[in-house]
Amino acid sequence: METRLESAANNLRIVLVGTQHPGNIGSAARAMKTMGLSRLVLVAPEKAPDRDTHAMAAGADDLVETAPVFATLAEAVADCRWVLGATARNRRIQLEPLHPRDAAQRAVAATTSGPVALVFGRERTGLTNEELQLCHAAVHIPSDPAFSSLNLAAAVQVLSYELRCSLLGDAVAEASAAVRTAPPVEGVASHAELEGFFAQLGEALEQIDFHKGRAPESAMRKLRRLYLRANLDSADVRLLRGVLADTQRMARLAGQAGSAT
Ligand code: SAH
Numbered sequence: 001m002e003t004r005l006e007s008a009a010n011n012l013r014i015v016l017v018g019t020q021h022p023g024n025i026g027s028a029a030r031a032m033k034t035m036g037l038s039r040l041v042l043v044a045p046e047k048a049p050d051r052d053t054h055a056m057a058a059g060a061d062d063l064v065e066t067a068p069v070f071a072t073l074a075e076a077v078a079d080c081r082w083v084l085g086a087t088a089r090n091r092r093i094q095l096e097p098l099h100p101r102d103a104a105q106r107a108v109a110a111t112t113s114g115p116v117a118l119v120f121g122r123e124r125t126g127l128t129n130e131e132l133q134l135c136h137a138a139v140h141i142p143s144d145p146a147f148s149s150l151n152l153a154a155a156v157q158v159l160s161y162e163l164r165c166s167l168l169g170d171a172v173a174e175a176s177a178a179v180r181t182a183p184p185v186e187g188v189a190s191h192a193e194l195e196g197f198f199a200q201l202g203e204a205l206e207q208i209d210f211h212k213g214r215a216p217e218s219a220m221r222k223l224r225r226l227y228l229r230a231n232l233d234s235a236d237v238r239l240l241r242g243v244l245a246d247t248q249r250m251a252r253l254a255g256q257a258g259s260a261t
Contacts, residue, residue, distance in 0.1 A: 005036075005167050005168070007111070008108055008111040008112075008167055009036050009037055009038070009167060010038070010039065011039075011111035011114065011115045011116055012037055012039060012107065012108075012111060012115075012116055012118065012163055013039040013040075013041050013077075013080065013115055013116065013117045013118070014028065014032055014037060014039065014040050014041065014117075014118050014120070014156060014160070015041045015042075015043060015073065015076050015077065015117050015118065015119045015120065016028060016040070016041070016042055016043065016045070016120050016152070016156075017043040017044070017073055017119060017120065017121055017122065017127060017131060018043065018044055018045065018046060018121070018122040019042065019045045019046065019047075019122065019123070019152070020046045020047070020122055020123045020124060021047075021052070021123060021152075022045070022047050022048070022049055022050045022052045022053040023052035023053060023055070023056045024056070024123065024151070024152045024153050025040075025042065025045065025049050025053045025056075025057075025064060026049070026052065026053040026054060026055065026056030026057035026058070026060070026061075026064060027056040027057075027151075027152075027153030027156075028040070028120075028152060028153045028156040029053075029057045029060040029061070029063040029064050029067075030056065030057050030058050030059070030060040030153075031153050031154075031156045031157035031160055032060070032063060032156060032160050033059070033060035033063055034157075034160075035157075035160035035161055035163065035164040036164055036167070037160055037163065037164075038062075038063055038066075039115075040063045040064065040066075040067040041067055041068055041069075041070065041076050041117070042067050042068070042069045042070070043069075043070050043071070043072065043073050043075075043076050044069075044070070044071055044072070045069070049064050056153075073119065073131050073134055074134055076117070077117045077119070077134065079114065079115055080114065080115045080116060080117045081110050081113045081114035081115060081116060082106070082107065082110035082116045082117075082136050082137075083116075083117045083119060083134060083135045083136050083137075084098075084103055084106075084107055084116070084117065084118050084119065084135060084136065084137050084138070084139050085119045085121075085127055085131070085132050085134075085135030085137075085138045085139070086118060086119065086120050086121070086138075086139050086140075086141075086155055086159060087121070087126060087127065087132065087138050087139070087140055088121075088126055088140070088143070088148050088149040088150065088155075089126070089148060089149075096138075097137075097138040097139055097140035098137055098138065098139045098140075099139075099140075099142070100139055100140075100141055100142075100158065100159055100162045101162055101165075101166075103137065103139035103159075103162070104159070104162035104163045104165065104166040105166045106137070107163060107166070108163065108166040108167055118139075118159060118163075119131070119134075119135060120152055120155060120156060123151075123152050126149075139159065141155060141158050141159070188231070188232075188233055188234075189232045189233055189234050189236065189237045190234075193234060193237045194227070194228070194232065194237065196237075196241075197227070197232075197237050197240055197241055197244075198220070198223075198224060198227075200241055200244050200245075200248075201220075201223065201240075201244060202216065202220060203248070204244045204247050204248050204251070205219070205220075207247075207248055207251040207252070207255075208247065208251050227240075
């Protein structure tokens with residue numbers, strides 16, 4: 001059975017209008033496929049997909065081969081429930097553009113009621129005002145206003161990424177939280193390394209008379225908990241043991257000075 005993620009992805013359509021460089025069609029297909037999107041639609045490309053397209057698609061050729069070609073944008077989005085136009089510039093007559101993250105969330109939410117289109121314009125001139133008027137909302141990648149126009153396929157990549165993050169939703173949040181709290185994969189200190197450190201810590205605390213007659217167990221338990229929470233790797237343990245070694249050396253020197261007087 002189709003999962004919610006698959007059905008949402010299948011309802012997300014990337015529409016390229018009047019593409020001038022066939023290579024960009026291939027790059028856009030590749031950008032989409034890396035983000036799990038497969039519904040590419042072409043509107044009146046200036047040149048049909050060619051060798052450059054396939055060279056740039058680098059394995060995403062299936063998206064190009066199955067892409068329907070329409071004469072007009074209106075036909076390409078006729079069955080869509082929500083149509084979002086990607087614009088490199090703000091134009092006076094247009095709606096306030098959405099931020100890519102908000103746009104992606106709304107696009108994914110809208111897939112529950114049917115197909116949703118994300119429309120990209122021509123490399124040189126973008127979308128015409130007539131084409132933008134066919135869109136329900138606009139999205140603008142907040143690029144440097146002094147150099148605001150991304151390469152067509154780069155714009156497809158950024159917005160496809162945002163769509164994917166929205167599709168993955170909570171799964172992404174959980175995964176990134178897990179990465180933050182997980183111990184480093186390489187170099188995690190071994191049990192023996194940690195025990196060696198705790199033994200030296202115990203000795204050093206004795207030497208500096210940290211416990212002052214109290215039983216050392218309670219403080220050691222708390223310190224163990226604290227250091228274990230830190231997911232120490234081998235290098236961390238070496239650093240801490242270096243600090244302890246110097247502490248012990250100073251304690252010995254202080255002890256010798258004390259007994260000499
Ligand atoms: N000179 C054209 C640039 C077109 S770039 C213009 O000013 O409109 C080709 C397409 O990539 C654009 O039509 C748009 O769909 C998309 N694009 C490029 N930069 C973008 C940006 N900063 N935000 C959103 N879409 C962008």
